[in-house]
Amino acid sequence: MGDEDAVVVRDLVIRYGTRTAVGGVSLAVARGAVLALLGNNGAGKTSLLQVCEGFRSPDAGTVRVLGLDPVADHDALMPRLGIMLQSGGMYPWATAGEILQLFASFAARPLDTGMLLDRLGLRRVARTTFRRLSGGEQQRLALAVALVGRPELVFLDEPTAGMDTEARHTTWGLVEELRADGVTVLLTTHLLDEAERLADHVVIMRSGVVAATGTPAELTAAAGIDLLQVRADPGLPVGDLAARLDGVTVTEASPGEYALAGPLHTDALARVLAWFAAQGAQVTSVDTRRRTLEDVYLALTAGASR
Numbered sequence: 001m002g003d004e005d006a007v008v009v010r011d012l013v014i015r016y017g018t019r020t021a022v023g024g025v026s027l028a029v030a031r032g033a034v035l036a037l038l039g040n041n042g043a044g045k046t047s048l049l050q051v052c053e054g055f056r057s058p059d060a061g062t063v064r065v066l067g068l069d070p071v072a073d074h075d076a077l078m079p080r081l082g083i084m085l086q087s088g089g090m091y092p093w094a095t096a097g098e099i100l101q102l103f104a105s106f107a108a109r110p111l112d113t114g115m116l117l118d119r120l121g122l123r124r125v126a127r128t129t130f131r132r133l134s135g136g137e138q139q140r141l142a143l144a145v146a147l148v149g150r151p152e153l154v155f156l157d158e159p160t161a162g163m164d165t166e167a168r169h170t171t172w173g174l175v176e177e178l179r180a181d182g183v184t185v186l187l188t189t190h191l192l193d194e195a196e197r198l199a200d201h202v203v204i205m206r207s208g209v210v211a212a213t214g215t216p217a218e219l220t221a222a223a224g225i226d227l228l229q230v231r232a233d234p235g236l237p238v239g240d241l242a243a244r245l246d247g248v249t250v251t252e253a254s255p256g257e258y259a260l261a262g263p264l265h266t267d268a269l270a271r272v273l274a275w276f277a278a279q280g281a282q283v284t285s286v287d288t289r290r291r292t293l294e295d296v297y298l299a300l301t302a303g304a305s306r
């Protein structure tokens with residue numbers, strides 16, 4: 001954690017009364033990187049973001065954002081940040097176009113609001129009042145508002161929640177453009193494919209603490225191939241194969257469909273195929289699958305409920 005980091009969180013504790021929402025979290029977001037914060041409902045993601053945005057003071061620990069204190073240096077920091085809140089929080093009687101224009105007027109060098117309305121499919125509803133926008137349209141407007149001031153650092157709280165497929169892809173494209181322009185992004189999401197696609201770094205929170213952290217590749221790579229499916233003659237002695245592979249379970253899921261699950265290292269494939277050959281069995285297909293971020297996430301957060 002150093003000057004190259006846009007966000008540095010150390011031993012952060014956030015309490016609501018007697019309830020500890022965040023119980024000692026440390027993380028860093030490198031400048032120009034996209035960090036995705038994952039975690040079950042109530043894990044503390046929004047609370048952590050609110051502290052980084054300067055809307056809430058830490059109960060313990062420290063937070064530095066672009067080298068500044070987000071509460072004490074709030075005024076200096078705000079023009080450099082783009083903030084997309086989870087729930088609208090906009091002026092209900094103003095139109096989408098007026099709201100975007102208002103936020104553009106706060107910025108020294110705003111983006112072209114017409115371009116943003118077009119990119120986010122909001123041109124059609126530019127004259128519609130905020131309260132009449134659909135949930136997905138409100139969400140798209142919140143994203144436009146976060147980006148209009150050309151921020152150096154963007155906080156996106158569940159940016160694509162409630163968006164349709166097209167808007168979601170547009171949002172992903174915008175985040176990729178931000179990253180290409182050197183903008184730092186800290187986002188929360190419940191979508192594992194979103195995190196896998198966008199994030200350089202993933203932090204998985206569980207009940208207020210960090211359960212795992214790494215690049216999507218690091219988090220999914222740990223055990224090499226994790227699932228091997230072999231189609232061959234039915235009725236082979238699976239127990240004999242399992243006994244030859246340490247920690248691997250072998251089942252005949254349906255007649256002639258064998259599933260091997262566990263830490264299958266690279267030499268395992270050859271050994272498995274040799275075993276089938278030694279049984280005199282005809283192998284007709286072999287399929288391997290790596291763990292996805294979803295597999296890792298589910299294993300880490302299983303049973304977390306608050």
Ligand SMILES: Nc1ncnc2c1ncn2[C@@H]1O[C@H](COP(=O)(O)OP(=O)(O)OP(=O)(O)O)[C@@H](O)[C@H]1O
Nearest residue numbers: 016019021039040041042043044045046047048306
């Ligand atoms: N203003 C508040 N007053 C009291 N408790 C709160 C407040 N805000 C959040 N909490 C509690 O703190 C915990 C963490 O909430 P937070 O919103 O940070 O979680 P989250 O990870 O963002 O969840 P989600 O995925 O549901 O958005 C939850 O148990 C929540 O009920």
